[in-house]
Amino acid sequence: MKVGVVGLWHLGTVTAGCLADGAADVVAWDPDEAVLEGLREGRLPVDEPGLADLLDRGTAAGRLRYADSPAGLGDRDVVWITFDTPVDDDDRADAAFVVDHVNEIVPLLANEALVVVSSQLPVGTVRSLAEVAARRVPGKNLRFACIPENLRLGRAIEVFTRADRFVVGVDDDRSRRQLETLLSGFTDTFVWMSVESAEMTKHAINAFLATSVVFANELARFCEHVGADMHEVAGGMKSDVRIGRAAYVRPGAAFAGGTLARDVSFLAEHSAERKIGTTLFDAVRRSNVEHRGWVRRRLVELLGGVRGRTVAMLGLTYKAGTNTLRRSVAVEDCCWLTAAGATVQAYDPTVSTHPDELPGEVELCSDVEEALRGADAVVVATEWPEFREVSPRDVVEASGDTARYVLDPNGFLAGSFGHGVNGSAPEYLTVGRAA
Numbered sequence: 001m002k003v004g005v006v007g008l009w010h011l012g013t014v015t016a017g018c019l020a021d022g023a024a025d026v027v028a029w030d031p032d033e034a035v036l037e038g039l040r041e042g043r044l045p046v047d048e049p050g051l052a053d054l055l056d057r058g059t060a061a062g063r064l065r066y067a068d069s070p071a072g073l074g075d076r077d078v079v080w081i082t083f084d085t086p087v088d089d090d091d092r093a094d095a096a097f098v099v100d101h102v103n104e105i106v107p108l109l110a111n112e113a114l115v116v117v118s119s120q121l122p123v124g125t126v127r128s129l130a131e132v133a134a135r136r137v138p139g140k141n142l143r144f145a146c147i148p149e150n151l152r153l154g155r156a157i158e159v160f161t162r163a164d165r166f167v168v169g170v171d172d173d174r175s176r177r178q179l180e181t182l183l184s185g186f187t188d189t190f191v192w193m194s195v196e197s198a199e200m201t202k203h204a205i206n207a208f209l210a211t212s213v214v215f216a217n218e219l220a221r222f223c224e225h226v227g228a229d230m231h232e233v234a235g236g237m238k239s240d241v242r243i244g245r246a247a248y249v250r251p252g253a254a255f256a257g258g259t260l261a262r263d264v265s266f267l268a269e270h271s272a273e274r275k276i277g278t279t280l281f282d283a284v285r286r287s288n289v290e291h292r293g294w295v296r297r298r299l300v301e302l303l304g305g306v307r308g309r310t311v312a313m314l315g316l317t318y319k320a321g322t323n324t325l326r327r328s329v330a331v332e333d334c335c336w337l338t339a340a341g342a343t344v345q346a347y348d349p350t351v352s353t354h355p356d357e358l359p360g361e362v363e364l365c366s367d368v369e370e371a372l373r374g375a376d377a378v379v380v381a382t383e384w385p386e387f388r389e390v391s392p393r394d395v396v397e398a399s400g401d402t403a404r405y406v407l408d409p410n411g412f413l414a415g416s417f418g419h420g421v422n423g424s425a426p427e428y429l430t431v432g433r434a435a
Contacts, residue, residue, distance in 0.1 A: 004076035007083030010046045011151050015082050018160040020058030022185045029067040047323040050157050070105040083119045091261035095121050106133045112141045118149045122266050123199040145170045146195045148202035154321015165189040169198025206263035212248040213255045214287045220251035220432030230432025251432030252410040254292040256318045256329045302405050307341030312375035315382020316348035323350040325357045330381035347371035372398035380408040392425030
């Protein structure tokens, strides 16, 4: 099947590579010539484990090519829209960015092509795109479908190629058969529904996950004041069959990166426009913002203020498996710490040169040991696997016995550090455990 992929950032490169690996004939295009040039030369726009090899394999086999212009999409049976929808600092998505580019390519597409939208957009956008296309190019009989984005950074290829299911919104049997043929090599489970229901499903999943995160973290803050352990409470909750052991309920850092927040914002803002009362979504956003200050509050409480103190920041990206710094809580904390007069020594395995997002005062270190040297406190901000090798002894020795506290919001090092004070080791603190 001939497939076009439009928008080549994280979602698009993974989609193009996986489809080509699954034997589809893929032509990929992005409006940013620098992105296209980089991909042709083997430079990825983002880090994702296994992605470079996947794209190389597709191009070497002749199943993946990069178009010079959107005209190169003109013979495609399916055109998959995979822009990473831009989001501002208030979690509002720039849907117009995606809509404008889709409207630009519509006149160039083949008659009866199927346009699949995976970019994160407000419910109703796909129907609007279809209506605009029907007016502008009525003779083309373009069809539109929605497969909600299911990108999980750090595991994106595995999640696509061994998908537990695809949620697919279609309007006709022909589109359904076409997508089932294209994707049957990746899963045998399809959840078919209307286009609007598919769009709404994405909003609903992310809003539910965001609410679960906020729910657990609000309980965790309560636990910290009454001597309870939220990690134990979460285990107790998951023992109830009505909640289940796979529930997205665990104390940790606030959700970041924009993915969950984008959908919560969609629901809150569009509900306000329609005068539908959705106070829960507004509360989720407010509570998450409040929880983002956990590390800062703890450092001030423990150190009696951060001015003149040295803090080691382990990890800068907003999650492991990516080099994305935008919306990273670690970066925000670095900015706050330096502004408050602290010295910050940061290390991240994917950040080798000082990024623009970090204040110039932040010292970018070459390894964990350098970051720990002389630190008063250590913050484990990103769950990079190599940090699991850090032990209480390592912290003591590398810091020169100055590091009195290790703050690990997600409890990533709990197995090696244990609860609270560990002999002569620094005190270990996570969200949801009493100090």
